[in-house]
Amino acid sequence: MKDVIIVGAGFAGSTLANLFANINKKVLVIDKRNHIGGNMYEETRDNGVRVHKYGPHIFHTNDKEVFEYLQKFTSFYFYEHRVIGYIDGEYVPIPFNFKSLELLFPSDKVKLIKEKLLKTYGEQKKVSILDLLNDSDDVIREFGKYVYEKVFVHYTAKQWNVPISEVDSSVINRVPVILGYDDRYFQDTYQAMPKNGYNEIFENMLDNKNIEVKLDTNAKDLLRIDTDNKKIYYDNKEFKGIVIYSGPLDELLEYQYGPLPYRSLDLVFEDRDENYYQPSSVVNYTVSEKFTRITEFKYLSNQVVKDNTTILKEYPLTYDYKNKEHVPYYAIFNDTNLALYKKYYDSVKDIDNFYLCGRLAEYKYYNMDAVVRRALDLFKEIEGVK
Numbered sequence: 072m073k074d075v076i077i078v079g080a081g082f083a084g085s086t087l088a089n090l091f092a093n094i095n096k097k098v099l100v101i102d103k104r105n106h107i108g109g110n111m112y113e114e115t116r117d118n119g120v121r122v123h124k125y126g127p128h129i130f131h132t133n134d135k136e137v138f139e140y141l142q143k144f145t146s147f148y149f150y151e152h153r154v155i156g157y158i159d160g161e162y163v164p165i166p167f168n169f170k171s172l173e174l175l176f177p178s179d180k181v182k183l184i185k186e187k188l189l190k191t192y193g194e195q196k197k198v199s200i201l202d203l204l205n206d207s208d209d210v211i212r213e214f215g216k217y218v219y220e221k222v223f224v225h226y227t228a229k230q231w232n233v234p235i236s237e238v239d240s241s242v243i244n245r246v247p248v249i250l251g252y253d254d255r256y257f258q259d260t261y262q263a264m265p266k267n268g269y270n271e272i273f274e275n276m277l278d279n280k281n282i283e284v285k286l287d288t289n290a291k292d293l294l295r296i297d298t299d300n301k302k303i304y305y306d307n308k309e310f311k312g313i314v315i316y317s318g319p320l321d322e323l324l325e326y327q328y329g330p331l332p333y334r335s336l337d338l339v340f341e342d343r344d345e346n347y348y349q350p351s352s353v354v355n356y357t358v359s360e361k362f363t364r365i366t367e368f369k370y371l372s373n374q375v376v377k378d379n380t381t382i383l384k385e386y387p388l389t390y391d392y393k394n395k396e397h398v399p400y401y402a403i404f405n406d407t408n409l410a411l412y413k414k415y416y417d418s419v420k421d422i423d424n425f426y427l428c429g430r431l432a433e434y435k436y437y438n439m440d441a442v443v444r445r446a447l448d449l450f451k452e453i454e455g456v457k
């Protein structure tokens with residue numbers, strides 16, 4: 072008899088499985104895919120290059136406890152992520168910084184814009200593009216409009232398939248403008264990649280005599296949530312242990328209020344007979360092309376694979392829950408969708424032994440560190456640990 076059933080073997084599910092197993096609880100982890108690791112899963116191409124099957128994942132955090140916790144399962148190598156944007160025939164740093172400014176503007180303009188920005192916001196500051204657009208100074212506003220157009224407008228339209236005005240400001244604010252030459256994509260204290268890839272983390276998290284993993288198993292075939300009587304059934308018998316669900320909540324509840332909207336991606340991998348394809352791990356196509364970005368994985372995996380490389384083009388598309396090829400990648404935040412999610416949430420929130428954790432179950436954008444933090448906190452909450 073199990074004490075805990077966990078649906079999903081991504082970071083949410085695997086972290087919680089590991090924590091419960093360590094206090095001697097018997098844990099069952101179910102995943103519908105044929106592998107553990109959720110969206111961080113990596114596979115090796117025929118040419119030997121290790122790729123992230125569900126899109127590139129770069130680890131970065133300011134959360135020391137999360138970073139230390141993950142180091143129990145793998146060793147990391149120092150890696151600071153740099154992204155380049157292809158704008159008007161130039162490769163320029165993204166987030167837009169002073170180097171990008173110098174590459175795209177004439178030198179007299181550069182001097183004036185820099186002076187004004189530094190005077191208003193201060194050196195090394197990360198400024199929201201929305202603040203620049205609303206600035207009272209004409210020069211700053213003009214500069215803001217340029218960056219908005221070249222970095223945000225088309226890219227956001229490709230990514231979300233709506234005009235930028237309809238995209239939540241939290242999404243736009245993920246990419247600031249940097250008033251300096253720091254060309255790192257993230258400014259977090261800890262930036263690193265797992266030396267042997269992400270899979271090792273999950274293998275080690277789940278390698279415990281108290282954990283059983285069932286792959287190729289859809290929770291819907293085994294779990295039933297009786298929302299009226301606030302009971303959970305596993306394999307047709309009432310289950311009184313703890314159930315943690317990290318899959319999509321609408322799917323589990325039979326889409327009774329309609330599907331929750333997501334953006335999905337068509338991920339197109341290309342193996343190439345050349346040493347390197349592009350000057351950086353990620354190039355964002357912010358003004359041209361149908362794909363949003365190209366990732367070259369050798370830069371991320373730190374592998375030496377001579378005369379061979381693999382790239383990935385990401386084509387955003389509308390998620391269709393009936394299409395088995397589609398993966399729900401990005402929740403679309405707006406009042407309507409959050410209200411719809413709340414209906415699902417309200418119908419399970421009073422079930423004492425049922426917990427939601429993860430980007431799908433909570434209909435939230437969590438970075439990897441944030442979802443591990445959420446799992447650590449949820450464990451403490453359930454176990455009453457201070």
Ligand SMILES: Cc1cc2nc3c(=O)[nH]c(=O)nc-3n(C[C@H](O)[C@H](O)[C@H](O)COP(=O)(O)OP(=O)(O)OC[C@H]3O[C@@H](n4cnc5c(N)ncnc54)[C@H](O)[C@@H]3O)c2cc1C
Pocket residue numbers: 078079080081082083084101102103104108109110111125126127128129130131288289290291317318319322400401428429430431437438439440442
């Ligand atoms: C394209 C993309 C790029 C990203 N890049 C980064 C990045 O660079 N850095 C970063 O920090 N974060 C990144 N993220 C976020 C990162 O993917 C999430 O933080 C992480 O996946 C959250 O883990 P999770 O366990 O909640 O979800 P997942 O990893 O999605 O795991 C959920 C698991 O549940 C399983 N499941 C779902 N439904 C069922 C069911 N009915 N039955 C059984 N199993 C089920 C799924 O198969 C899956 O394995 C990125 C996200 C995307 C979409």
